[in-house]
Amino acid sequence: MTRRFLSGLAAGALVVLAGCSGGDGDSGAGLKMLKGALAPKQEAKLPDAAQLSALMQQSLQATDQPIVAVAIPKRKSIAVMPRIESNGAYATHGTSDRRSLTLKQGMVTATRGLGEDLMSSDVDAALALVRGRKPGSVQRVQRYLDGENQTVALETTCRVTPGATVRYQAGELDRRAVKVQESCKAQTTQFTNNYQVDAANGRILQAQQWISPLNGALLIQQLR
Amino acid sequence: MIRRSSKIAVAGLVAVWPCAGMAENQTTELTNSYGTPGGLIDMPTAEMAPVGQLATTVDHYDGATKTTLSFQVTKRLSASFRYSAVYGLVPGPGRPAFNTYYDRSFDLSFRLVNEGQYMPAINIGLQDMVGTGLFGGEYIVATKSFGERLRVSAGLGWGRLGSYNSIGSTGTRPTSILGQGGIPTYDRWFRGDVAPFAGLSYQLSDRVNVSLEYSSDGYDREVLDGITTHDMPVNIGVKYRVSEALSLGAYALNGTEFGVNATLSLNARKPAVNGGAETAPVPVAPRAPGAARDLGWTDDPQRPQTVQASVTQSLETEGLRLHGFDLSANRAHVMIRNPRYDMRPQAVGRTARVLTRTLPASVEVLTITQVEKGMPVSSTTFRRSDLERLENAPASEILAAARFDDPLTLGQRPALAEDAFPRFDWTIGPFLNFSVFDPDNPVRANGGIRFKGDYHIGSGFRASGSVSYKLFGNLDKxxxxxxxxxxxxxxxxxxxxxxxxxxxxxxxxxxxxxxxxxxxxxxxxxxxxxxxxxxxxxxxxxxxxxxxxxxxxxxxxxxxxxxxxxxxxxxxxxxxxxxxxxxxxxxxxxxxxxxxxxxxxxxxxxxxxxxxxxxxxxxxxxxxxxxxxxxxxxxxxxxxxxxxxxxxxxxxxxxxxxxxxxxxxxxxxxxxxxxxxxxxxxxxxxxxxxxxxxxxxxxxxxxxxxx
Structure with missing residues (x-):
């Protein structure tokens, strides 16, 4: 992080001189950045159980759309995200401060606005095994932008293993679910995703999926 | 339920960025006292920095301060610019007197052979290859790793790098300066005395590196002018890595001097956040099946205006400006100004998604024209059904389905938005103008306050002005x-x-x-x-x-x-x-x-x-x-x-x-x-x-x- 801070600062120092502007100008980019670099890193405060449950109830009442609770432990952040759009099999959920993620039948295929975003994924084979609660080996592709904004693909081979049956309780849901693990490996990296899949209909109720080094894993729970 | 999240095991997560793992051959982020990539003290090695690395090293010992900017151009080529102050150098005959001699120098190092299992990496390099050549020297050097921590280098040097205990010579090395300086000193390269040098660097821990070298630099000129003495050809050094960006070093030189340096490194390929941390775009809004056949809206004469208003507003949210707008039953052409996005595909991509959310369903062909300086400069055309279909596919697929045109080939330009012209942009802010690395002074600057304005009159005309008020500075010197x-x-x-x-x-x-x-x-x-x-x-x-x-x-x-x-x-x-x-x-x-x-x-x-x-x-x-x-x-x-x-x-x-x-x-x-x-x-x-x-x-x- 220090490197990032310093490089930010170095670039900032060169253009500290942003001042203010009017018209088309994107005002004060330099100042904004410098402030960001100098501001003490605030430890995000996680809501306590009561607050969270109130937030979920409120959100559930506010919309009849599908809705998920999302936690990013590594970033210490939690959000409740209603579905804001659906496109074929893909559902995009978003927050009012414009962070979003896209799910394909409950599995994350893309994120936006988190930084080091997952741009797109090929997960059909993994979806079939996970939803079917069947063991097997599949290929998974996740695409990112690198430091030069070029698309790079992370191709992994994943081993899917169904496990124990558990009770899944969240929001309006109280279901019997099967745990499914997906362990993925590539030459330079490895990660494990964990799912809880509805025992009756194969719906992914909970997904804990690795996204990127900056974000670590996302935990997504269906609330409706 | 969700409280468990923080306790969920993140087993098997590896914090290494999976895509940056391409092994580069025999690289280092360390720099030597000359600010060039390498783990030794004064002597060069065959190491290279990671591609895109821009390292600034400030090195000081009693006799000189050297500030070097080194850039790794490609995997095999490193280039360095150096500005040095040498204290107490005696001017040559006919040269003006000075207390401190300021010199600029330029180095290149090229990787001839990459390291293999048995083969060392081999570099050829030119040091201070332009101009007066005070630090001038050439070398061929090999470096081999033994395990993860130890690197051993050995090479042959000419010029300055061949000035101690030479073992032979290749021709004679001229001393006169070509032209008025500033010309490559090709007449000297690899000529004159040749001497061997060697060294090793050892990575003690993640942060600490120690090095030992046998130096072939006799510091002849410095000794002659009484700046330093040369007691032995052995130098030792230690480097401490404070962070990814900052390293500090200290070394003992020639048995008589003690030196320190600091290196600040940036890498062009390592931005603050890969892909950017900006907020999410709006998603594509796919049309309901069959909706595209509904042309009922075309009977409503007010509809194009309300559509335009909502496009304008949605683009504003993305930091974009609607410059021109043209809507027909199944085509739309928008012109945008983009004050925000340096990556232009992002401006076009965000505009395209806004359009899928705002245009009547029958509109199938979308053309987005970027406007710069009032000129339409580039048009990109998409089928709306492609945007709907490919939103979750790799970006290369929508690229393959997109068409680029010169806006002039697309017929009539869209009608200008009401606020397209006239328009006034202005900025007011402080400024700093630098003059750096002059032969007689390292840095000069003027600072003050500046007002700039652009009045966009229309039809391609623009009036622009800038007024500055200097508050301090010494550029007049x-x-x-x-x-x-x-x-x-x-x-x-x-x-x-x-x-x-x-x-x-x-x-x-x-x-x-x-x-x-x-x-x-x-x-x-x-x-x-x-x-x-x-x-x-x-x-x-x-x-x-x-x-x-x-x-x-x-x-x-x-x-x-x-x-x-x-x-x-x-x-x-x-x-x-x-x-x-x-x-x-x-x-x-x-x-x-x-x-x-x-x-x-x-x-x-x-x-x-x-x-x-x-x-x-x-x-x-x-x-x-x-x-x-x-x-x-x-x-x-x-x-x-x-x-x-x-x-x-x-x-x-x-x-x-x-x-x-x-x-x-x-x-x-x-x-x-x-x-x-x-x-x-x-x-x-x-x-x-x-x-x-x-x-x-x-x-x-x-x-x-x-x-």
Whole structure:
């Protein structure tokens, strides 16, 4: 992080001189950045159980759309995200401060606005095994932008293993679910995703999926 | 339920970025006392820095302070620029007296052979290869790793690196300086005494590296002038890595001196956040099946206006401006201005998604035209059903389905939005102007406050002005040396004398599209700090071409030193400033990270010649380049440096901030302001204004389309 801070600062120092502007100008980019670099890193405060449950109830009442609770432990952040759009099999959920993620039948295929975003994924084979609660080996592709904004693909081979049956309780849901693990490996990296899949209909109720080094894993729970 | 989240095991997560794992061969982020990549003290190694690494090293021992900027151009090529202050050097006969000798030097190191299982990496290098050559030396060096921690290097050195315990010689090494300095010292390379050197560096821990070397540098000149003594050829050093960006080092030199250094490293390929941390775009809104057949809205004469209003508003949210709008039953054409996104595919991608959410369902073909300087410069056309279908596919698929056109080939331009013209943009803020690494002073600067404004009149016309008020500075102390040419630039200091507000420029410009692939600019008024007059430019650049050709002609009158409204005589005592100058230019993007440019023509002082510029460009907007200008002025007439040359570094602010912005920092390190090979500095030359909106450039960062 220090490197990032310093490089930010170095670039900032060169253009500290942003001042203010009017018209088309994107005002004060330099100042904004410098402030960001100098501001003490605030430890995000996680809501306590009561607050969270109130937030979920409120959100559930506010919309009849599908809705998920999302936690990013590594970033210490939690959000409740209603579905804001659906496109074929893909559902995009978003927050009012414009962070979003896209799910394909409950599995994350893309994120936006988190930084080091997952741009797109090929997960059909993994979806079939996970939803079917069947063991097997599949290929998974996740695409990112690198430091030069070029698309790079992370191709992994994943081993899917169904496990124990558990009770899944969240929001309006109280279901019997099967745990499914997906362990993925590539030459330079490895990660494990964990799912809880509805025992009756194969719906992914909970997904804990690795996204990127900056974000670590996302935990997504269906609330409706 | 969700409370468990923080406790959930993140087993098996590896915090290594999976895609950056491409092993580079025998690399290091350490630099030596000369600021070049390598783990030893004074001696070079065959190590290279990671590609895109820009390291600034400040090194000091009693006898000298060296500030070096090293850049890893490619995997095999490293280039360094150094500015040194040597204390107590005795001037050579006929040279002016000085207390501290300021010297600029330039190094190259090239990887001949990559390291293999048994084969060491081998580099060939030239140190201080241009000009006076105080640090001049050449070498061939091999480095081999033994395990993860130990690296051993050995090599042969010439020049300075062959000055202690030589084992032979290859010819004689001349000592005279070519021209007026500033010329590659090719007559000396690999000539004279040869001596061996060797060293090893050992990585004690993640942060600490120790090194030991046998040095072939006898410090002959320094010893002769009494700056230092040389007791033994062995140096030892230690490096401590404070963070990824900062390293500190200390070393013992020649058995008599103690030195320290600090290195600050940036890497062009490592931005604050890969892909950016900006907020999410709106998603594509797919149409309901069958909805596209509904043309009922076309009967409502008010509908296009309400649609336009909602497009305008949604684009505003994305930081974009609707410039023109045209809507028919199944086509829409929007023109946008983009003050925010440096990666143009992102501006187009966000516009496309806004359109899927705002246009009537029957509209299938969407054309988005980018507008720069009032000119439509690039059009991208999509089928709406492709946007719907490919939103979750790799970005390359929507690229394959997109079409790029010169907006002029698409028929009538859309009707302008009401607020397109007239329009006033302005900024007010502080400024700093630097003059760095002069032969007689490391840094000079002026600072103050500046107001800039652009009044967009319409029909391609624009009035622009800038006023500065200097609050502090010492740029007026820049030496005005002798000149044998009309003083077109060398009296720059006189322009910094005034303490009153100055008019930096005040112009009326016209930007136009006279024909397909052709762009034009005509600027008249107070063009820059030193010159008023008129400047006309024309550029040929097809939207899908990596080649562009341009021409420019200028009529100039020198401005008065107070930079208000007066002009002064063309006669400068050393000659007469000609009325006309101009160039023809060729620009070419080699497509492999290199960009070349040639300008040939008549320069300010009436001299004829050409400028060659090569830039290493990164897709995120970083550029590190060098240029040289040679005109029919002889070295002797040109003066110190023999001909004009420089280095420039462009760093996009978005790289450091992680959010899109078109602001960039532009740093130029160049020869002194002399009169040969000098050009007019008019604003808004065409090529850079349009290039990033064209297909070859957009394609490079197309992944940003869906970001």
């Amino acid at each position: 820049v030496t005005i040396g002798p000149s044998n040419l009309p003083r077109v630039r060398s009296n720059v200091a006189r322009y910094s004398l005034t303490d009153d507000p100055t008019l930096d420029y005040l112009t009326l410009a016209h930007f136009g599209r006279p024909a397909k692939n052709i762009y034009s600019r005509f600027t008249v008024g107070y063009l820059e700090k030193m010159y008023a007059g008129a400047s006309a430019e024309v550029l040929w650049k097809p939207v899908n071409s990596r080649l562009a050709l341009g021409a420019e002609v200028n009529y100039l009158v020198p401005r008065d030193f107070d930079q208000l409204f007066d002009t002064r005589t063309r006669n400068t005592g050393t000659g007469t400033i000609p009325e006309f100058n101009g160039h023809v230019s060729a620009y070419y993007d080699f497509g492999n990270g290199f960009h070349g440019r040639i300008d040939a023509g008549r320069y300010l002082a009436g001299d004829w010649g050409a400028t060659v510029a090569i830039d290493r460009e990164f897709d995120n907007g970083w550029r590190v380049g060098a240029y040289a200008t040679k005109t029919d002025v002889s070295s002797a007439t040109f003066g110190e440096g023999s001909f004009d040359k420089g280095i420039r570094i462009v760093i996009p602010l978005s790289w450091g901030s992680g959010t899109p912005t078109r602001t960039k920092t532009n740093t130029v390190i160049r020869s002194l302001s002399r009169d040969g090979g000098a050009r007019l500095q008019v604003n808004d030359r065409l090529y850079e204004a349009i290039r990033s909106t064209h297909e070859p450039e957009m394609t490079k960062t197309w992944g940003k389309f869906w970001r």
